[in-house]
Amino acid sequence: MIYLNGDFLRIEEARISVLDRGFIFGDGVYEVIPVYSRKPFRLAEHLRRLQHSLDGIRLQNPHSDSEWTYLLEQIVALNEGEDQYIYLHITRGVARRDHAFPQGVAPTVFIMSNPLLTPPPGLLHTGVVAISAADNRWLRCDIKAISLLPNVLLRQMAIDEGALETVLFRDGFMTEGAASNIFVVRNGILLAPPKNHLMLPGITYDVVLELAQASGIPHEVRAITEHEVRTAEELLLTSSTKEIMPITRLDNQPVGEGKPGKMFALFYQLYQSYKQTTMRG
Numbered sequence: 519m520i521y522l523n524g525d526f527l528r529i530e531e532a533r534i535s536v537l538d539r540g541f542i543f544g545d546g547v548y549e550v551i552p553v554y555s556r557k558p559f560r561l562a563e564h565l566r567r568l569q570h571s572l573d574g575i576r577l578q579n580p581h582s583d584s585e586w587t588y589l590l591e592q593i594v595a596l597n598e599g600e601d602q603y604i605y606l607h608i609t610r611g612v613a614r615r616d617h618a619f620p621q622g623v624a625p626t627v628f629i630m631s632n633p634l635l636t637p638p639p640g641l642l643h644t645g646v647v648a649i650s651a652a653d654n655r656w657l658r659c660d661i662k663a664i665s666l667l668p669n670v671l672l673r674q675m676a677i678d679e680g681a682l683e684t685v686l687f688r689d690g691f692m693t694e695g696a697a698s699n700i701f702v703v704r705n706g707i708l709l710a711p712p713k714n715h716l717m718l719p720g721i722t723y724d725v726v727l728e729l730a731q732a733s734g735i736p737h738e739v740r741a742i743t744e745h746e747v748r749t750a751e752e753l754l755l756t757s758s759t760k761e762i763m764p765i766t767r768l769d770n771q772p773v774g775e776g777k778p779g780k781m782f783a784l785f786y787q788l789y790q791s792y793k794q795t796t797m798r799g
């Protein structure tokens with residue numbers, strides 16, 4: 519079952535207008551929220567990022583946090599699986615086609631939830647293959663916008679080469695992955711690029727930095743050069759659905775020793791225990 523503009527429906531029954539600005543212009547924002555043991559993970563943080571995205575496109579939030587919480591609880595209850603991931607999508611609504619904002623139009627609100635499949639253990643043992651590319655996206659990558667054409671093309675480049683993700687560089691510095699954030703390990707220190715308009719402020723990214731802080735693991739948040747990425751001891755990829763994964767090959771070269779490293783093993787464990795505590799709490 520899905521939610522669309524006030525109704526809970528089977529997905530086959532859900533309809534939107536061809537004039538929806540999401541369809542016509544990609545004029546909208548979204549969130550992806552993992553659900554563990556039927557509890558949304560870091561919900562307050564996801565709703566805060568949603569507000570940031572809505573502010574970024576100057577669209578009023580159609581719901582209060584308590585209304586969102588209620589709707590998400592309903593969607594989780596109506597879908598199968600203890601672990602799910604919620605996809606929540608808001609567009610500027612249906613209006614005659616014109617680039618300028620329409621007046622007095624209600625936004626379109628769509629929510630669905632699907633079973634969450636965390637990465638297969640085999641992939642965590644071998645690590646994943648990545649390629650790199652120039653970051654050719656716009657300059658507001660901090661907005662989780664539904665217009666994802668550059669990300670689609672960049673990620674497909676990876677798939678076409680038998681890789682899982684594309685690591686992006688802009689002006690000599692690493693920004694993020696096409697659908698993930700990237701951490702770098704050098705001299706035993708975990709490096710994270712600073713949050714700014716060139717990357718999505720990942721919820722998993724924040725969790726990793728909090729865990730590093732809480733466990734006293736040496737870490738730095740600073741700009742990371744392309745050279746530092748290419749000569750890293752380890753590269754880690756994070757996202758809500760992939761959690762934390764080791765990148766062991768980049769552009770056909772081994773990363774460090776070409777196998778998942780100590781920092782990955784450590785953070786994988788820390789992340790799993792953190793998940794357990796939030797499920798109990």
Ligand code: PMP
Nearest residue numbers: 697698699718720721722757758
């Ligand atoms: N960057 C981009 C471009 C993404 O699409 C995503 C999410 N798939 C992330 C980073 C990771 O964000 P989160 O940890 O909140 O899933």
